[in-house]
Amino acid sequence: MKLKIPAIALFFALSAPFAQAAEPAPHVYRSVAKQPVNAKDREIAGLFDRWNNALKTGDAQSVTALYAPNAVLQPTVSNQVRSTPAEIKDYFDHFLPMKPVGQINYREIRQLGSNVAMDSGVYTFTLTEPTGKTKHVQARYTFVYEQVDGQWKILNHHSSAMPEAQVQHASK
Numbered sequence: 001m002k003l004k005i006p007a008i009a010l011f012f013a014l015s016a017p018f019a020q021a022a023e024p025a026p027h028v029y030r031s032v033a034k035q036p037v038n039a040k041d042r043e044i045a046g047l048f049d050r051w052n053n054a055l056k057t058g059d060a061q062s063v064t065a066l067y068a069p070n071a072v073l074q075p076t077v078s079n080q081v082r083s084t085p086a087e088i089k090d091y092f093d094h095f096l097p098m099k100p101v102g103q104i105n106y107r108e109i110r111q112l113g114s115n116v117a118m119d120s121g122v123y124t125f126t127l128t129e130p131t132g133k134t135k136h137v138q139a140r141y142t143f144v145y146e147q148v149d150g151q152w153k154i155l156n157h158h159s160s161a162m163p164e165a166q167v168q169h170a171s172k
Contacts, residue, residue: 041109044117047145047152052102060092068146068153076125076139076159099128105138115147116155122162138162 107121120142144156
């Protein structure tokens with residue numbers, strides 16, 4: 001049986017460990033990522049912007065459409081790995097009410113073949129509570145992209161909150 005958690009409960013349950021994010025520890029990435037130098041890397045970097053802009057629409061189906069049919073999503077704010085379009089959409093149905101806006105802090109782009117590429121690094125999300133208060137969550141990420149019928153699709157997306165920030169909060 002699949003447990004459905006209301007978005008508001010999910011937000012508060014998952015944002016509590018990140019309450020200290022407003023005062024980042026010295027190890028937190030603060031700088032904006034350097035721009036890719038070659039055209040292919042710029043194209044891959046632009047795929048994050050496309051995804052981030054889809055998040056801003058608040059439409060889970062628009063976000064899900066960016067993933068390949070056989071994609072795997074290992075999300076930041078859920079323990080469930082999502083491996084079908086329906087599961088990926090379900091995640092975004094619950095994540096998008098937090099009005100996420102991402103910013104790349106550090107990135108490395110690797111061309112893995114003529115139609116496969118990887119973008120990995122650190123990003124920070126600004127999330128908005130129902131009260132309007134915002135929180136910042138920094139996480140490591142990896143996107144693996146594959147061209148499917150001539151369009152770049154997300155084949156694998158892994159995102160995990162910075163563990164040292166969680167340990168630091170847990171010790172207080």
